[in-house]
Amino acid sequence: MTALLATKAAAQPGPGGTSDPDRMIQISDCHSIIEVLRRIKHGGPEWAHRNVNICFPGPSNAWTSVxxxxxxxxxxxxxxxxxxxxxxxxxxxxxxxxxxxTVIDWSPGRLACIKAQDVGIETLAEIIRDVAEAAWDERITVVYASYEEMGRA
Structure with missing residues (x-):
């Protein structure tokens, strides 16, 4: 799991990370965490094969991947x-x-991974917002989201 997280961290935007903007597709009309989560949950089966990045514009230029x-x-x-x-x-x-x-794993100074057992998307949105605001000491007001298609077996 740690290797997976380290690989994921290297692909993320932000300090020390890289991203291939040509592969990222902007999710339009989603400017809050709940809007992004609703799009993922109710958007159709293609969302099962997409990594979604939510960027939080602000001093930290922070991100989360759902x-x-x-x-x-x-x-x-x-x-x-x-x-x-x-x-x-x-x-x-x-x-x-x-x-x-539950904190599944974390890499000091890079990223952390949290699992939220048996929660709906409204609660998940609250969790992400609360964790993000605490981790980055910033108030979350607007987000930008994009996704990348993942390979299928």
Whole structure:
């Protein structure tokens, strides 16, 4: 799992990361986290094969990646995590507020991954917003989203 997260982190926009903008497709008319999650959840079967990046414009230029929400009760997301202390410590208030959340893995100064068991998209949107605001010390007001098609087996 750590290797997967490290590979994912290297492909993300942000400090030290790279991204292939030619492969990213802007998601129009989605300017809030809940709008993006609704598009993923209810947009059709093609969304099962897309990695969705949500960018939070602001001083940190932060991001999160949301994975398929179709057919799963345990969604998970990666997010930019620039701290060196474990997210379980830095985000203890948010993790206490959402006991259904578990930190799956993290890479100091790079990213963290959280699983949210048995939550709906409204709650998932709240979790992502609360975690993002705590991790980056910024208020989230607007987002930009894009996706990349993933290969199919």
């Amino acid at each position: 994975y398929s929400l179709q057919g799963t009760s345990d969604p998970y997301f990666d997010f930019m995590y620039t701290r060196n202390e474990p997210p379980q410590e830095a985000l203890s208030a948010q993790l206490g507020k959402y006991p259904q959340c």
